[in-house]
Amino acid sequence: MHLKRTLFALLLAALCLPALQAKFGLLPIRPLEGWFVVSPHPELSYEALRNNEYQPKLEAYLQDRLGFRSALVRLNYQVAYSVFDVIRAKALIRGYNDVLFQDWPIDSYYGRDYVGDTMIRQWVRKMKVVQDSLTQRGVLFVFAIAPNKAAYYPEYIPEAWRGPRKTSNYWSTVREMQRQGIHLLDFSALFRQKKDTVSYPLFPRGGTHWSGYGTTLAADTLLHYLEQRGHFDIPDYRVNGRDIVDTTRGYDADIATALNLMVKPQPFRMAYPRLEYLDPKPGQKKPNVLIIGDSFVWSFIDFYDFFPRLFDPKSTFWYYHRRVGWPGQAPLLQNVGTGADVSRLDRKAELEHRDVVLVLYAEYNLNQLDHGFTHHTYPFYERLSSTDSARVGVITQEIRADWGLMSRLHQEAIASGENFDTYIREKALNRFEAEQ
Incomplete structure (x- = not known):
């Protein structure tokens, strides 16, 4: 009898604990990470009850806030990952040597998202008009292509995701931009060229963006390119050694974090240069730069502070040509829906009072061309x-x-x-x- 009561008490406690945890937060539980939407509290109304809309929404709301849910989800995901080699997170892929990928960069590498020569040729022709028009107004235009991890590490792509390589948006874009004379900075080609000579990873095992070490390589190349093309001297910085660690910093574990495992996969041995920004010398200039691009830009802004320290404070970042993401806004996915709406700005004036207009998109984002920048800018300068x-x-x-x-x-x-x-x-x- 005593044993039955004990078992009943334990069962009752097990049933009550999630509710108590949800209400009072008895134990600190690490929340789930990555991109997902937590169900909001539904609005109670007669119509919602009659149409059976309120009940499932309320159930989803309560389920998302169930006590210990995140811990149990992590345990479930960890078992699937470690025992059955299955990733529960959407669109993430476990490659050879435990290198993690997203699915669309792989599709981009194999040319599965190719938009066609005609569309790319028309886009680049309009971009050339924009570039030449800005040049006449004393503004340097530069288009930069950030590298694709799948193109950098094709040997780690799992067999199930491989296939014949077709014409890709990247190769067609590079060829057309070179033919039409666009100021092109191809980081993808640079990273592949450096792959066998660098001492530390330019892409992390558990991240989709260039590593902290790769960021410094890209920044050094970019700054020298702007100085050469723009004919101005940007303030200097120097490297005071490197931290060589078996952990990650910044965005170098963004995919691994999104797996929501109890224990993240072991990263590569990483290098993080220690930088010192020097005071401007006479004649040096912090250029006023408008940056239009994707999440690869954030590494220059809040990982190593290249842009805040070396560009004019009036410089601005248009995240995916939709929102003003910097200065003063949170990075990456958290800034979606915040900041000024770019479409409400006087975009022509924003372009023409700059020293530099830099468009930077990852190789795998070229299926969306430049996310509307040229499309909306070309009418200002059509001839x-x-x-x-x-x-x-x-x-x-x-x-x-x-x-x-x-x-x-x-x-x-x-x-x-x-x-x-x-x-x-x-x-x-x-x-x-x-x-x-």
């Missing part, structure tokens, strides 16, 4: 002959005569925050480009 202008005018009238199309474009313009007449003009120019 068409009288014959071409007349043809664009005819196309514009054809678009305006199609009421169904006009209704759809009106909704798209509202959703994107664009002026309606400007949006129609862009569509006419795109159709004109397709005819060329």
Whole structure:
């Protein structure tokens, strides 16, 4: 009888503990990490109850906040990873030698997301107009391609994800930019060139971005390139040794962290240079730079402080050409939905009062070209002959005569925050480009 009561008490405690943990936080539990959305508390209404919408939303809300949930999820994921070689996190892949990948960089490496020569050629032609127009206004334009971990470590891609290599957005973009004379800084080629000569990893085992060591290599190359092209002398910094460690810093375990394991995979031995930024000398200049790009930019901003320390304080980062992400905003995914909306800025004025406009996207993000930067900037500087202008005018009238199309474009313009007449003009120019 005593044993039964003890077992019953233990069972009752086991049932009550999650609720008590959720309410009072009895034990410190590490929350889950990575990109996911916690279910909000649903709004109670008669319609939601009648349509059976409230109940499942409430269940999801309570489930996300169940006591010890994150610890149990980590235990489940750890067993799957260590015993069954299965990754529970979405879109993450365990390669050979425990090197971790995301799936879309692998697809990019094999050319599975190729957008086609025609689209890339039209995009680069418009970019050349933007570059030349900014040059006439004393603004240096540079397009930089950050490397793809899958292209850097193809030997670690698991067999199930391999396949024939086709024409990729990267190779087509590089070829077309070189042909048309775009100021191109190809970090992808640089990293592959350095792979067999560097002493420490340029990509971490458990991260998707360039390592801290790789960041310093990229920054040194970028700064010298800007000095050469822009004809100005940026303040100096020096390296005062390196920390050689078996742990990671900054973003060097971003994929491993997103696995939500109890014990992260062992990283490579990493090197983290110790930097000292020197006071500007007479004649040196901190350039005013507008950066448009993806998450690879953050390593220059809040890992090693290259941009805050060496660029003018008025410099700005447009994260994916959507939000103003720096200065004053949180990095990476946490800044989505915060900061000024780029579409509401006077973008032409923002471009033309800079010393440098730097566009930097990872190799695997080229399937989205430059996420609308050239598309929205080209109309500021388009230079068409009288014959071409007349043809664009005819196309514009054809678009305006199609009421169904006009209704759809009106909704798209509202959703994107664009002026309606400007949006129609862009569509006419795109159709004109397709005819060329």
